[in-house]
Amino acid sequence: MEQMKKVPITFYIRRFDPVTDEEPRIQKYVLQVEKGMTVLDCIHVIKEEQDPSLAFRFSCRMGVCGSCAMLINGKPTLACNTQTLDLTDSVLTVGALPNFNIIRDLVPDLVPMFGVHQRVQPYIIRKDTQEMEKPSGEYFQSPHQLEEFLQFTYCIKCGVCMAACPTMATDRQYPGPMALTQAYRYNTDSRDDGGGERKDLVAKSHGVFGCHYAGECSNACPKGVDPARAIQLLKRDLVRDYLHLGKDHACAKTHPLPPNAERKPKIEAPPFTAGT
Ligand code: FES
Known part of the structure; x- marks a missing residue:
């Protein structure tokens, strides 16, 4: 089977711990990214392989719970719904959502x-x-x-x-x-x-x-x-x-409904629009 091509991407991630840091700082990580990896996947790999201290929030990994919202290349969006290689072939910046206080790193206080x-x-x-x-x-x-x-x-x-x-x-x-x-x-x-x-x-x-x-x-x-x-x-x-x-x-x-009342037909949901 043909090996999936990996692209080295440099992540600049904004780190901040309000308990110990006076100012946020930017930390650099380099990761081999292949097609199909979302930004959330990449952050998971960084945490598992390079820096267990990195804090972020997630749950469903499918654009439903809203937990993984963050600032990616200057745009607020869902990390689990953003394909990394669709955004860049070299550098990506990631930070916590603006307009919220930061609990730690990529975790905003909602x-x-x-x-x-x-x-x-x-x-x-x-x-x-x-x-x-x-x-x-x-x-x-x-x-x-x-x-x-x-x-x-x-x-x-x-x-x-x-x-x-x-x-x-x-x-x-x-x-x-x-x-x-x-x-x-x-x-x-x-x-x-x-x-x-x-x-x-x-x-x-x-x-x-x-x-x-x-x-x-x-x-x-x-x-x-x-x-x-x-x-x-x-x-x-x-x-x-x-x-x-x-x-x-x-x-x-x-x-009051008559006993054998006919129910209205179900209304279909509009197409899923996230990430388009
Ligand atoms: S993890 Fe649930 S929306 Fe991204």
């Missing part, structure tokens, strides 16, 4: 991001609490109503959009594209009635109007989600609300 995510209440909120506790039927949703927010449900909370966002880089109080997109996703869900409760975070002085519509979040998203669009639509909804023009959907009511 706790503030998840804290803001929690504050937008990323779940269906309704006034009919009795019905929520003891459902008497289903909340019908048309395919069109589903399409209104479906793409925003593909967010894997990897933090790539937050690292790409120029507003995040200058305003740490800005909630960021991930949380704002999830606010829009639930506000737009025809079953939800919680827009008013999310307004505090979305409409505050460092809120949604801090976005200058650079669009970097949408360019960077490895799952093809368009946070920049969600944020502009959130702005539109706030203006509509300010002018008392009301919501563009009424909150869905419960419909």
Whole structure:
């Protein structure tokens, strides 16, 4: 069998331990890389064969969990979904995601991001609490109503959009594209009635109007989600609300299902877009 050709790639990896280091430093590693090796694979080999002290985060290795997001050649993306030899035949730079504090080396502190995510209440909120506790039927949703927010449900909370966002880089109080997109996703869900409760975070002085519509979040998203669009639509909804023009959907009511009701056909997911 023909031997796979190996290419020597020089990795410049940004190292930092906030406990012992005053400044980040760049460490050089040279690795023989063959076709098919992702950046995450390469970092694993470096750790196993050259430097066990290198810290990074990963889990699924298939672009699903969002754990391995890092800055690769200056671009925030998923390391497990990036083919090394597609990017370079000589040199690669790797660092932790910007706009986050660093726990160590390539591991960003995502706790503030998840804290803001929690504050937008990323779940269906309704006034009919009795019905929520003891459902008497289903909340019908048309395919069109589903399409209104479906793409925003593909967010894997990897933090790539937050690292790409120029507003995040200058305003740490800005909630960021991930949380704002999830606010829009639930506000737009025809079953939800919680827009008013999310307004505090979305409409505050460092809120949604801090976005200058650079669009970097949408360019960077490895799952093809368009946070920049969600944020502009959130702005539109706030203006509509300010002018008392009301919501563009009424909150869905419960419909008891007849015993042999025909279920709606399953809606197919769009094609996987990461790494394209
Ligand atoms: S390891 Fe899960 S997305 Fe990369």
